[in-house]
Amino acid sequence: KAGVTQTPRYLIKTRGQQVTLSCSPISGHRSVSWYQQTPGQGLQFLFEYFSETQRNKGNFPGRFSGRQFSNSRSEMNVSTLELGDSALYLCASSFSADSYEQYFGPGTRLTVT
């Protein structure tokens, strides 16, 4: 069974631009969570989607948004990029909203210059 895939793997953007990252969960998994990982703050929860609905949201500004499609694939968008948004963005999928077992993708490394 294929794992969680994330595209692109690497991205370089300029301050003020926006970016869209994509995540395809494991087949059959309907819950997708997004995390930001930085050396200073570690892994921080961004949001979780289940059945195309956002269930939970972390403490990030409104510039960070996401959505989930009917096939459970998810995208996250960051608008008006700031230097501090440079991070590894990780997507994790789980079978259901109540399932604690999450499987992470390899992440998208975003660099903002």
Place this chain on the structure above:
Amino acid sequence: GESVGLHLPTLSVQEGDNSIINCAYSNSASDYFIWYKQESGKGPQFIIDIRSNMDKRQGQRVTVLLNKTVKHLSLQIAATQPGDSAVYFCAADNYGQNFVFGPGTRLSVLP
């Protein structure tokens, strides 16, 4: 909300020795805990989990211990191998809403 911390940011052990990685959490209501391993260039990989109604759980070469009295979690790796070199994170559920991750311990296995 929940906060999770680790006692040591780095740990070096000799190959074949046992490793112990520690983690502290703040929310006594946390019900579920997970240990993850993250190798360079990869996402975190599930190692082992434990629920709050247990104090010990064993897997293949790994054991997780949970002390709810002092809100402390540890991961023990038996007979540490070079392939165990990675960053290890503990995570605690935050009122069932999401997971809060610790800052991570980098384990280096010395030949």
